[in-house]
Amino acid sequence: MSAVQLTPxxxxxxxxxRWCPGCGDYAxxxxxxxxxxxxxxxxxxxxxxxxxxxxxxxxxxxxxxxxHSIHGRAAAIATGTKxxxxxxxxxxxxxxxxxxxxxxxxxxxxxxxxxxxxxxxxNNQIYGLTKGQYSPTSPAGxxxxxxxxxxxxxxxNPINLALGAGAxxxxxxxxxxxxxxxxxxxxxxxxxxxxxxxxxxxxxxFNDGAWKDWSTKDARAERTIDLQPGQPLIFGKxxxxxxxxxxxEVEVVAAADADVWDxxxxxxxxxxxAYLDEREDLPHALGIFRQQTKPTYxxxxxxxxxxxxxxxxxxxxxxxxxxxxxxxVG
Amino acid sequence: MIRFAxxxxxxxxxxxxxxxxxxxxxxxxxxxxxDFPSEIRAxxxxxxxxxxxxxxxxxTDIYTAGxxxxxxxxxxxxxxxxxxxDVAPGGIIIANTGNFTERDLQKAKLTTNPxxxxxxxxxxxxxxDINARVTEALAGSPLTSKDVLRCKNFYVLGLMYWLYSRPxxxxxxxxxxxxxxxxxxxxxxxxxxRAGYNSGDIHEVFQGRYEVVxxxxxxxGTYRNIMGNHAVALGLVAGAELAQLKLFLGSYPIxxxxxxxxHLAELxxxxxxxxxxxxxxxxxxxxxxxxxxxMLGCTTTSGPGLALKTEAMGLAIMTELPxxxxxxxxxxxxxxxPTKVEQADLLQSLxxxxxxxxxxxxxxxxxxxxxxxxxxxxxxxxxxxxxxxLLSDNYIANGAEPxxxxxxxxxxxxxxxxxxxxxGYAPYTRDAxxxxxxxxxxxxxxxxxIGGLEKEHITGNVSHNPENHQLMSELRRDKVLGVRDTIPxxxxxxxxxxxxxxxxxxxxxxxxxxxxERLRREQNVSVAHLHLRHLWPLPYGLDEIFARYKRILVxxxxxxxxxxxxxxxxxxxxxxxFGKVKGKPFTAREIxxxxxxxxxxxx
Numbered sequence: 001m002s003a004v005q006l007t008p009x010x011x012x013x014x015x016x017x018r019w020c021p022g023c024g025d026y027a028x029x030x031x032x033x034x035x036x037x038x039x040x041x042x043x044x045x046x047x048x049x050x051x052x053x054x055x056x057x058x059x060x061x062x063x064x065x066x067x068h069s070i071h072g073r074a075a076a077i078a079t080g081t082k083x084x085x086x087x088x089x090x091x092x093x094x095x096x097x098x099x100x101x102x103x104x105x106x107x108x109x110x111x112x113x114x115x116x117x118x119x120x121x122x123n124n125q126i127y128g129l130t131k132g133q134y135s136p137t138s139p140a141g142x143x144x145x146x147x148x149x150x151x152x153x154x155x156x157n158p159i160n161l162a163l164g165a166g167a168x169x170x171x172x173x174x175x176x177x178x179x180x181x182x183x184x185x186x187x188x189x190x191x192x193x194x195x196x197x198x199x200x201x202x203x204x205x206f207n208d209g210a211w212k213d214w215s216t217k218d219a220r221a222e223r224t225i226d227l228q229p230g231q232p233l234i235f236g237k238x239x240x241x242x243x244x245x246x247x248x249e250v251e252v253v254a255a256a257d258a259d260v261w262d263x264x265x266x267x268x269x270x271x272x273x274a275y276l277d278e279r280e281d282l283p284h285a286l287g288i289f290r291q292q293t294k295p296t297y298x299x300x301x302x303x304x305x306x307x308x309x310x311x312x313x314x315x316x317x318x319x320x321x322x323x324x325x326x327x328x329v330g
Numbered sequence: 331m332i333r334f335a336x337x338x339x340x341x342x343x344x345x346x347x348x349x350x351x352x353x354x355x356x357x358x359x360x361x362x363x364x365d366f367p368s369e370i371r372a373x374x375x376x377x378x379x380x381x382x383x384x385x386x387x388x389x390t391d392i393y394t395a396g397x398x399x400x401x402x403x404x405x406x407x408x409x410x411x412x413x414x415x416d417v418a419p420g421g422i423i424i425a426n427t428g429n430f431t432e433r434d435l436q437k438a439k440l441t442t443n444p445x446x447x448x449x450x451x452x453x454x455x456x457x458x459d460i461n462a463r464v465t466e467a468l469a470g471s472p473l474t475s476k477d478v479l480r481c482k483n484f485y486v487l488g489l490m491y492w493l494y495s496r497p498x499x500x501x502x503x504x505x506x507x508x509x510x511x512x513x514x515x516x517x518x519x520x521x522x523x524r525a526g527y528n529s530g531d532i533h534e535v536f537q538g539r540y541e542v543v544x545x546x547x548x549x550x551g552t553y554r555n556i557m558g559n560h561a562v563a564l565g566l567v568a569g570a571e572l573a574q575l576k577l578f579l580g581s582y583p584i585x586x587x588x589x590x591x592x593h594l595a596e597l598x599x600x601x602x603x604x605x606x607x608x609x610x611x612x613x614x615x616x617x618x619x620x621x622x623x624x625m626l627g628c629t630t631t632s633g634p635g636l637a638l639k640t641e642a643m644g645l646a647i648m649t650e651l652p653x654x655x656x657x658x659x660x661x662x663x664x665x666x667x668p669t670k671v672e673q674a675d676l677l678q679s680l681x682x683x684x685x686x687x688x689x690x691x692x693x694x695x696x697x698x699x700x701x702x703x704x705x706x707x708x709x710x711x712x713x714x715x716x717x718x719x720l721l722s723d724n725y726i727a728n729g730a731e732p733x734x735x736x737x738x739x740x741x742x743x744x745x746x747x748x749x750x751x752x753x754g755y756a757p758y759t760r761d762a763x764x765x766x767x768x769x770x771x772x773x774x775x776x777x778x779x780i781g782g783l784e785k786e787h788i789t790g791n792v793s794h795n796p797e798n799h800q801l802m803s804e805l806r807r808d809k810v811l812g813v814r815d816t817i818p819x820x821x822x823x824x825x826x827x828x829x830x831x832x833x834x835x836x837x838x839x840x841x842x843x844x845x846x847e848r849l850r851r852e853q854n855v856s857v858a859h860l861h862l863r864h865l866w867p868l869p870y871g872l873d874e875i876f877a878r879y880k881r882i883l884v885x886x887x888x889x890x891x892x893x894x895x896x897x898x899x900x901x902x903x904x905x906x907x908f909g910k911v912k913g914k915p916f917t918a919r920e921i922x923x924x925x926x927x928x929x930x931x932x933x
Binding site: 062320 | 555568617618737738
């Protein structure tokens with residue numbers, strides 16, 4: 001196979017990027033363009049499909065095929081595109097409102113079916129495009145324009161939702177760490193099957209600093225842990241601490257005693273890592289929660305069509321409609 | 331007309347007699363014809379052992395076409411094979427699959443299962459394992475398993491009562507008296523009766539049969555019986571083939587459209603992809619995604635589903651992608667009467683979207699016409715790069731009629747062009763039909779972006795320019811109106827000038843055609859019939875036709891939709907609405923009476 005040589009510049013469109021200055025989306029856009037240049041897929045075989053929201057402007061800025069659709073439906077449209085042509089590398093770009101609220105049904109079913117799509121969900125815990133209403137990932141109590149006395153909604157944990165829906169690749173990264181975005185998206189691109197990637201993204205205007213307790217460089221070291229296949233669960237400024245899971249409980253241990261992370265396991269360890277989000281005393285997890293191999297939906301659809309075409313022979317409509325009970329007049 | 335057929339020991343005579351008594355009690359005229367087997371002790375399960383009972387009933391003295399059963403209840407394979415040919419095309423066949431085992435097929439001298447080998451194409455087959463259902467319903471009964479199975483005739487009777495809206499009380503009382511000394515048996519039969527009655531809801535059985543217009547001089551050709559939903563499925567496959575595309579169906583089960591999805595799911599060897607999605611919205615969205623990728627996207631639904639697809643239709647209009655949306659109308663609003671007929675989604679199809687969102691609409695008239703209309707919907711979608719709505723309804727979907735089969739290689743082709751030349755490419759340039767080019771992902775050099783935001787003329791870039799929005803709105807309107815250039819002016823049936831023109835659309839075709847023909851023939855009434863296949867855009871030449879008639883009557887199974895559309899488009903004419911919303915089709919007699927009333931000055 002002749003490797004396709006692209007540069008990030010090849011993945012830029014001629015359109016001016018129009019997010020707010022300082023928006024976390026810029027870092028994600030740059031990292032995505034760099035990643036897509038590296039995956040060996042020609043530009044014409046990439047399609048970026050989005051819904052509605054700030055993040056969903058993404059396709060306009062990409063130099064490949066793009067479809068900016070309607071609110072919540074990107075996963076369904078992308079399912080049609082990928083199933084119609086499994087040769088394409090199809091990426092869904094969405095946000096917490098688009099994917100988890102109005103598009104929640106399509107999202108869970110796309111993950112359950114294991115459609116070979118890469119779903120990037122920018123999570124800023126707010127509706128930005130409509131200027132500041134609480135979203136399905138906003139923490140309870142958050143004050144927004146539609147929750148002036150604090151939101152009474154309890155939020156989704158996106159990672160738990162994806163794990164529960166059966167996604168075969170589940171990961172999380174953060175807009176303040178371009179290197180980590182790149183490595184996460186490269187792993188997602190290499191995965192055959194649905195890849196759900198939550199990206200903690202900062203909305204500078206309507207929810208500035210939502211992730212700052214975990215996303216700044218210093219906070220990341222102390223308060224996050226990076227889940228990488230085959231690597232020990234270690235964290236801290238000098239990687240001096242580790243996590244060990246015993247009987248469903250997580251404890252902080254010395255780095256040398258840390259467990260080694262295995263995202264392929266059938267054991268419910270990924271759920272335990274998602275549950276760290278609810279613990280003030282433990283780091284929150286980034287990286288790859290789950291990475292499992294299962295048959296893809298688009299692959300299975302194609303296989304059935306091919307198998308039955310071989311078995312029955314290529315369909316002949318004339319033969320199909322002229323059944324044995326037909327009769328002649330005149 | 332119902333025929334009950336089973337083994338001599340299946341209790342078909344009791345079933346028939348009970349149905350007869352109850353039917354007489356609700357005040358119907360009836361005639362019965364018990365058909366006992368010649369050999370009273372013929373071996374069970376064989377053709378010779380089949381016992382039958384036939385009942386014909388009617389609420390009025392309307393002419394009915396001969397002694398043809400509308401419903402056959404076949405308790406085993408032999409009963410089916412002896413009787414099915416008598417059933418009217420599109421009639422209901424209820425088959426007890428519990429008695430279609432290998433052994434039953436052998437006893438009936440069958441090599442393949444008629445429920446599976448296409449023998450029953452053109453009939454509405456309701457396959458129920460009555461043995462199993464009765465056994466389940468009577469779990470815990472003190473009866474032996476053999477006696478339990480003997481209650482299955484009451485299960486069937488219950489189902490028939492549901493289908494024909496008959497009360498079950500008279501039979502409950504009869505059972506109490508008959509088995510006064512055997513309370514276990516009375517209980518068991520009552521339970522079986524109720525279980526069968528309740529199963530009617532589960533199976534959503536559609537009552538009524540498509541009224542075939544008698545054709546005196548049938549054209550020469552090869553014919554077969556076809557039902558409307560099946561014809562739509564075949565028409566979509568044909569349409570895709572004529573467009574040199576592969577067909578993609580994104581759908582969600584909904585009565586009465588589900589059969590189309592089921593038929594297409596079987597046709598993998600035609601390259602047809604069917605995706606049963608999580609909801610109606612995903613059904614149309616996957617179809618849009620597939621059209622974007624270069625297939626012919628299609629979605630099938632009924633009224634409530636069409637409502638859910640509304641926003642996505644707007645997206646397909648904005649992105650100018652080909653798409654066929656089939657709406658098999660049922661009575662509404664909301665869930666309404668899912669198994670009953672109505673043609674009340676015309677205005678939803680025309681206007682049921684935000685903003686000015688025009689798309690072409692066509693409607694089929696008969697089960698066989700549904701094939702041609704599905705092909706036509708595909709043609710318009712591909713030639714004009716637009717979503718198209720095809721309206722069918724419950725009456726067509728579940729009706730059957732003889733279909734004069736087309737020669738596939740003689741049908742006009744309309745090959746789609748996936749462009750490949752990057753020279754001068756821009757996503758929103760237009761051809762003579764105002765269609766934009768179809769550039770499919772995977773094609774080098776044509777990378778571009780589309781979406782629901784307003785597009786700049788030619789470049790397709792997002793544009794908020796006021797002049798551009800005006801221009802694009804006009805282009806979308808004119809493109810759809812341009813479909814008129816490729817559709818014929820419909821022909822009037824009857825005199826070119828007359829006192830009355832009856833204008834119809836959709837499945838009322840048969841009743842209007844027979845009604846008007848008979849009035850002309852028997853009473854020399856000055857009346858003509860105009861049937862509209864294309865509802866939007868309306869064909870050229872209609873106003874010239876309307877001008878030649880003194881009055882215009884528009885019968886519809888709704889509260890006034892085509893009449894309202896025509897009144898708006900042709901304000902100088904007056905359109906008299908004649909509506910019916912009873913969940914039933916018009917009869918030719920109702921049409922005749924209304925015509926007579928209108929012409930007699932009473933409207």
